[in-house]
Amino acid sequence: MGHTPEAGFAHEFCLNGLADRSEVYGPDRSAILNAEAFETARATITGWPGYAPTPLVSLPGIAKQAGIAALAYKNEASRFGLGSFKALGGAYAVWRVLHRSAAQAGISPSEGKAFAAHAAELTVTCATDGNHGRSVAWGARTFGCNCVIFIHETVSEGRKQAIENFSARVVRCKGNYDDSVREAQRQADANDWTVVSDTSYPGYTDIPRDVMQGYELMAFEALDQWPHEALPTHVFLQTGVGGMAAAVVAHFWRRFGADRPVFVLADPLNSACWLETIRNGAPTVVDGDIETVMAGLACGEISELAWSILEKGADAVVGLPDESAVEGMKLLADGRYGDRPQVAGESAVAGLMALLAVSGKDAERAALGLTENARVLVFGTEGATDPLLYEQLVGLAPDEVGS
Ligand SMILES: Cc1ncc(COP(=O)(O)O)c(C=O)c1O
Incomplete structure (x- = not known):
């Protein structure tokens, strides 16, 4: 068991009863995201001025703390100078x-x-x-x-x-x-x-599909940069409407079929539409006050296109309180376990914190097959997209991190 002091918060954990590893990617999902449309997106976006792959950073210190073999963090802070992976979509x-x-x-x-x-x-x-x-x-x-x-x-x-x-x-x-x-x-x-x-609803799917097709480039790059011979065993993905998670899952599923990693969604408890959807086995709206410090994840309704992929492709979901986001930002900023400091915004760290949350619970580790040999990939989906707020939450300005 990997107990990290930063994961002292209460979280929720739910396996996806509809997950099916043997399911083929198939024509219905290909109608949403497919290899040919991805190649068009890749050729287009990589041709834009200022394109450069974002770094995939190894975090061996946090990995050790979490009781796993390896952890890599795809840091989207530099994406096209916009500060987040959303620049792709x-x-x-x-x-x-x-x-x-x-x-x-x-x-x-x-x-x-x-x-x-x-x-x-x-x-x-x-x-x-x-x-x-x-x-x-x-x-x-x-x-x-x-x-x-x-x-x-x-x-x-x-x-x-x-x-x-x-x-x-x-x-x-x-x-x-x-x-x-x-x-x-x-x-x-x-x-x-x-x-x-960036979200789809009945009768409106073409444009959000293009958005997701752009996001796939982030998964492609991460695989291209992956430093180990064997694939990641687990990928933890934060969810707003679910478009980002679905794009990453689709990319791995198409390329690796049943050998794809285990995918765990990370959802804020204050706007837990994916937690409730997975729990109910059907799209579920979360009404009322959905405010969370994880501003990019504050959505009450899932994207139906994302559901078409995550219904069977997501293996589990973790619900996280707001305090976990601030802990995660600080943890990455000060490199306290010997890792290179990273600037991560409020919505960037839910995947990482979901990993830390489950890594301290034997039953959840066992349910996910998260052993000491696990190689985990997480996506740091934004940098300090609001620098003043970043400084308030972390106690350091973004340009003081690592200096
Ligand atoms: C930084 C960041 N991460 C993750 C997400 C979640 O993406 P999606 O809404 O496609 O689930 C968002 C959405 O705005 C975001 O801004």
Whole structure:
């Protein structure tokens, strides 16, 4: 058993009764994410200026503490200068929207001026708790489209400003994230804008599928950089609407079939739509106050596309309290077990903290086959996307970490 003092918080653990390792990836899931569409996404995104794979960092000190053989942390803080993995998804979906709509209008990207004029007539919009909106705004500015972003009451001023820095108009609305989703849709309908959402719902799947297709690049890179001969045995993935987790699971499932790792979801207890969904074996909405310090994970409704993949592909879920996020940020910042310090934002560490939570419980370790030989991969999905908040929570400014 690997007891880490940082995992002293109470967590919840639930195995997915619908998980099926022998299930083939199959045509239904291929209609959502497939190798060919991924290759298009990869060729496109890796061709954008400023593309560089983010680092995969080994954390042997924390691994030892957790009683496992190896731990690697894919640190997305440097992604395209935007601070999170979300740069891969929203911006790629904007690119796809523009290219689809230009093709429908009979305009080819090679017709420079006509293509630019077409882009300038397009307005993309979305609701966000920060990172997705930043990606959509950045994509819109890069490709010459207009952009309006909706944020809810408690999205920080720092995050609002970061989106405005990409020339988007930002509208703050009442209520929580799910209310801002509805408002974005209402205004898009009224103004003939295109909603570029990272979550899917009945009748709206093409664009969130493109978003997820972009996210897959993160999993591809992690495998490419993986330092061990054998694959990871376990991957811990934080969930908001589930698009990121589903993209990673799909990528491994397609490539490795039944030999894929064990996948564990990590969900904030304050907005536990994935915990409740897995517990009930069916999509379950969590109503009311879903505020959590893990702002990027504060969603009450899962994405139906993500469910199509995670229903059988996720093996378990861990529910985490807010305090675990702050513990995780500090743990990575000070490198207290001899690891290289990492700057991780509030939504970046849930996967890591879910690992630490279960690694201290014999029954949960046994249920997941998490032995002392386990090789675990986690995704640090954001850096200090709100530097002031980071400093408040960690007690160090992001640029003081590691210095
Ligand atoms: C930093 C970070 N990590 C993880 C997620 C979760 O992604 P998803 O909503 O696709 O589950 C988000 C979503 O905004 C995020 O911003």
